[in-house]
Amino acid sequence: MTTQTTAAPPDQGRTRFTESPWATLVAIAFGVMMVALDGTIVAVANPSIGASLGASLAELQWVTHGYLLGLAVFLITAGKLGDRFGYRNTYLVGVAGFVLSSVAIALSSGVIMLIAFRIVQGVFGALLLPSAMGLLRASFPPSKLGRAFGVFGSLIGAATAGGPILGGLLVGAFSWEAVFYINVPVGAVALGLALWLIAANRPTDAGSRMDLPGIVLISVAIFALVWALVEAPSIGWAHPVTLVSLGVAVLFGVAFVLWERKPEQPLIPLGLFAHPSVSIGVVLTVAMALGLMGSLFFITFYLQGVRGMSPAQTGLQLISMTAMMAVTSPIAGRVLDRVGARLPTTLGLLSASVGMFLLSRLAADTGVVYISAAFVLLGVGLSLVMTGATAAIIGNAPVRFAGVASAVQQAAMQLGGSLGTAVLGAVMSATIVSTLPGHYAAAGLAEPSTGELSSMQSTVAQGGAVLPEGADTGMAAAVTQASNLAFLDGLQLAFGIAAAVMLVAAGLSLFMKSGRMTDGPAVHV
Structure with missing residues (x-):
């Protein structure tokens, strides 16, 4: 044309x-x-x-x-x-x-x-x-x-x-x-x-x-892809929600490409x-x-x-x-x-x-x-x-x-x-999850448990630190330094x-x- x-x-x-x-x-x-x-x-x-x-x-x-x-x-x-x-x-x-x-x-x-x-x-x-x-x-x-x-x-x-x-x-x-x-x-x-x-x-x-079918197909594909990209960092890339979302994105994306070959006005x-x-x-x-x-x-x-x-x-x-x-x-x-x-x-x-x-x-x-x-x-x-x-x-x-x-x-x-x-x-x-325990140990602090790491990860990823209740100045400084080092890693x-x-x-x-x-x-x- x-x-x-x-x-x-x-x-x-x-x-x-x-x-x-x-x-x-x-x-x-x-x-x-x-x-x-x-x-x-x-x-x-x-x-x-x-x-x-x-x-x-x-x-x-x-x-x-x-x-x-x-x-x-x-x-x-x-x-x-x-x-x-x-x-x-x-x-x-x-x-x-x-x-x-x-x-x-x-x-x-x-x-x-x-x-x-x-x-x-x-x-x-x-x-x-x-x-x-x-x-x-x-x-x-x-x-x-x-x-x-x-x-x-x-x-x-x-x-x-x-x-x-x-x-x-x-x-x-x-x-x-x-x-x-x-x-x-x-x-x-x-x-x-x-x-x-x-x-x-x-x-x-x-x-x-x-092209209404094309609009539906591409919209669902993009939505599923973005949803997977947003949720994967917090729930994991192997989580069923992530995998299903990626699968839907691929399925509807392929269907969109195949469909767009058919209409005269795609x-x-x-x-x-x-x-x-x-x-x-x-x-x-x-x-x-x-x-x-x-x-x-x-x-x-x-x-x-x-x-x-x-x-x-x-x-x-x-x-x-x-x-x-x-x-x-x-x-x-x-x-x-x-x-x-x-x-x-x-x-x-x-x-x-x-x-x-x-x-x-x-x-x-x-x-x-x-x-x-x-x-x-x-x-x-x-x-x-x-x-x-x-x-x-x-x-x-x-x-x-x-x-x-x-x-x-x-x-x-x-x-x-x-x-x-x-x-x-x-x-x-x-x-952060893999390196934070090592930085805690190097600072003379007790290494956080797996459960503690999971709750601390969000704060450390924002450049912050989770201070223990009642921590004195020296401990607060050590925790902050260890958290910052993990963030920088x-x-x-x-x-x-x-x-x-x-x-x-x-x-x-x-x-x-x-x-x-x-x-x-x-x-x-």
């Missing part, structure tokens, strides 16, 4: 700026940053949420994973809705729902209620993100997409990495609820800009039908993945998100628990990564327009791998200069990968399927984030694995096509 697009006539009364594709980018900026921000802003707020609501490590992971679950499960469907009913309308509904659910989260009186509204928030975020990317793909010619994706990546990268900074300031000045109330003014600006700058709604695939045209850059771009997005989300989740426990930093200090420590992600993405976009995605993506993965390796060598007294240098390498690398992989996936898809292609890219990012925190969390927990191994994953991904990126995108004929899918 051949898809072709024609430029829509300018609306009456629209100014030269509002007719520019850059107006679309300005319009979606606040909405996109709001969604990306909420993926990481709770990282710094997690300790405060845990203390306020009495949440365990597993429940705190669900505060993050619940949001990712809502995003991941609904993204593909949301992408199709954008193609079918128009990106502008879908975007507006997403922004409004995101703001309302944010207020509901802030008003939550218990952790279960908070997690439930985080899932709802993720669903509206899923409506917002693919439609925003679809608006970009439909507005910019292919020869300028790299630059647009660079700026877009800068917005997402800055918001994602800036979440801990803003979160630290808000939690320090107010309370954890402030990290969600901040979405009210941001969302109001996003709605106002969208209504002013985005042209009238024009569906790109208005004649298509909704939910995801499988022909998209025939382009090697699209398929490889999806894998690289998973690897990038694994490193970013996994590192951010646990580095905050290191900085606050082991190093004793305040939430605001923790956020400021991460500013080197934030700045690099914001600065590098636009530059990467310009490079993409000239040389294609392969070279900058490969260099980015190598840089990120080195940054993660440096973080894997953290100790209890590592200097802030060393940590900042690692964050610089990580920020530069991740921004290059984010821009390159996004351009590879969406830039090689027809405009007609821009929403679905964007949803695939975003789903890969969210699944990578869940995979990162789940797998790295499992490594952390297993390492887990952190070092987990981050070393993340570094290895990105190094392998760098090798895979060499198989991407290096040609740059041009304003050529329509793509066949």
